[in-house]
Amino acid sequence: MARTLAHPASTGNHLRLGAFVAAGALLAGCSTIGTGSDDDGASEDGATTGEGGGTVVLVTHDSFALSEDVIADFESSSGLTLETQAPGDGGALVNQLILTKDSPLGDVVFGIDTTFASRAIEEGVLDPYTSPNAGPDVEALAVDDEGYLSAVDVGDVCLNIDHEWFAEEGLEEPTSLTDLTDPAYVDLVVTTNPATSSPGLAFLLATVAEFGEDGWEQYWADLSANGLKVVSGWSDAYYVDFSGPSSEGDRPIALSYASSPPYEVGEGAEEAPTGAMLDTCFRQVEYAGVLAGAANPEGAQQVIDWLLSPEVQADIPENMYVYPADSSIELPESWERFAPLPEDPYTLDPAVITENREAWIQAWTDTVIG
Structure with a gap:
């Protein structure tokens, strides 16, 4: 996905809409967000080893965006430095997690969506974790009973x-x-x-x-x-x-x-x-989860707690242009007026999607493209 597109009618980048422009090649990237120290809890090769500090690596899509103040507050309160890696869109993200599961790209993932959730769980790239910040809305959007993925937003x-x-x-x-x-x-x-x-x-x-x-x-x-x-x-x-x-x-x-x-x-x-x-x-839901084999699993859990916090949930609409998973969060006034969520959107069981995705795409291609 070629992601960050300026939307002429917005005050910033319409990141989330641009997020879904799929690209054929993987977009590999790595950036450090914030000003925390890289030394605490890191080994000589740069891997995070300590508990409750150091660097935590968030593997995500490249439209991940939150306010600088929100990120800085997280780093200050947690003692962590948040680093991101963005290997591509939702599908490419899961594919890369599977390919690298014996040597994971990071500690925590955000951006696995409804269409690939079951595959990520089945491939064993995640460890279960239930956040204390996972309220009833997050629980209602769960794709499994083990807590492998926590719902963060809805689009x-x-x-x-x-x-x-x-x-x-x-x-x-x-x-x-x-x-x-x-x-x-x-x-x-x-x-x-x-x-x-x-x-x-x-x-x-x-x-x-x-x-x-x-x-x-x-x-x-x-x-x-x-x-x-x-x-x-x-x-x-x-x-x-x-x-x-x-x-x-x-x-x-x-x-x-x-x-x-x-x-x-x-x-x-x-x-x-x-x-x-x-x-x-x-209805597409985006999820976060702790990566199996994470170098900093404690930090990964802290990131998930943070993503589900009221501060981040309130920051999501105007930065990633999707709805927060927590329905109690107040939306921008323009969203209340002009972007109501449908009361009865289409949904499919993620496991059914995983089982049939490729066959459906091929059948669609044969029917529409020829």
């Missing part, structure tokens, strides 16, 4: 619609997946390839959940016949082909996120020019 993948385009054309807006196969909406939809895009995979899973094993392939055949456009990544779909205010295209229905519309709202505007089709959303 619903949804089709976004350009309200202004439909108003100007005098065309009634579609509201459901089935509506999109109606000839009235020919050549209006752009989505992303599930083989190269995390939101594309989430949208594929939404159709599997809606139409079942016997119907989802026919749905995609019908959608394709109705002029569907498929691109490789989110940035092309949203910034190139979508007709929204910050985009350059002519297609008024594009795959994005439930949290996208606030970033299209001009200063002082009472209404958002775009909106999420809430009946098309698939």
Whole structure:
């Protein structure tokens, strides 16, 4: 994923939306966040060895972002130096964790999402840990009973619609997946390839959940016949082909996120020019976990406690542009107005996703790409 994209309607980088632009190559990186000492608890080769201090390495995707003050407070209170490594998007992240599990890349991971959670657990790359900060919302989003992964944030993948385009054309807006196969909406939809895009995979899973094993392939055949456009990544779909205010295209229905519309709202505007089709959303949850074989497992546990703390949960929306797992956290005002979470998003059992992911992607490719 080519991740950090400036969103014209936001005050900063729309990191989380850019986070899901999949790339074919792994993006390897390493950075030290903060000013803590690297000496405490480190061996001659740089590995962390001590308890309750030294360096803790967070393996994540490269859209991980929190306020500098929040990170500095964590380092100050814990005595740890937080270092990050970013080997790629959610899929690449899990693949790298599996490939390196005999010599782990770090101590703790953040960014394993719903579509790869079961695989990470099955491959033995994680050690169980239940944080004292894991409240009922985190528990409700758990993917297993052993505590291998703790839910940190929620990001619903949804089709976004350009309200202004439909108003100007005098065309009634579609509201459901089935509506999109109606000839009235020919050549209006752009989505992303599930083989190269995390939101594309989430949208594929939404159709599997809606139409079942016997119907989802026919749905995609019908959608394709109705002029569907498929691109490789989110940035092309949203910034190139979508007709929204910050985009350059002519297609008024594009795959994005439930949290996208606030970033299209001009200063002082009472209404958002775009909106999420809430009946098309698939719920993606991002998780954190202690890596098996971690050099600093105590530090890893402290990082998970921190990610679930009210301070970090409140910092997530405006830095990573997803919803905190803790539903009691107050959201930015614009999110309350323009980015409501769907009440009944599509979901699938992570184990079912793991079992069928590759076969579904191949079947989708055969149906849509040919």
